[in-house]
Amino acid sequence: xxxxxxxxxxxxxxxxxxxxxxxxxxxxxxxxxxxxxxxxxxxxxxxxxxxxxxxxxxxxxxxxxxxxxxxxxxxxxxxxxxxxxxxxxxxxxxxxxxxxxxxxxxxxxxxxxxxxxxxxxxxxxxxxxxxx
Numbered sequence: 001x002x003x004x005x006x007x008x009x010x011x012x013x014x015x016x017x018x019x020x021x022x023x024x025x026x027x028x029x030x031x032x033x034x035x036x037x038x039x040x041x042x043x044x045x046x047x048x049x050x051x052x053x054x055x056x057x058x059x060x061x062x063x064x065x066x067x068x069x070x071x072x073x074x075x076x077x078x079x080x081x082x083x084x085x086x087x088x089x090x091x092x093x094x095x096x097x098x099x100x101x102x103x104x105x106x107x108x109x110x111x112x113x114x115x116x117x118x119x120x121x122x123x124x125x126x127x128x129x130x131x132x
Contacts (some may be wrong), residue, residue, distance in 0.1 A: 004025055080122045087114050
């Protein structure tokens, strides 16, 4: 297992599709050009799934997005929220220090800039999701 995969919560790791009773009996053969094969391989690698799984998910997706794309979206969103949570701890520490001393910390402007940056990142992720 790669370090990148090990760091991700279990619910976001690539896993096999669940087995079904009787197995999957139907098989479809799809012929593609070398250019199409390259594009399929790149998309599958980006989604961390096999080409057959990519094709099935894409064809059966109701809203033109696959389960892998939704998982990637959730990863991005949770990552941004974790970052916002970490920054909020710094803001709370600064507020506590300000209340105790009456002086504003020098790093307050930088921290509030980071809050804005993360909020804009979350907004961008949500806009990308709405555009789908």
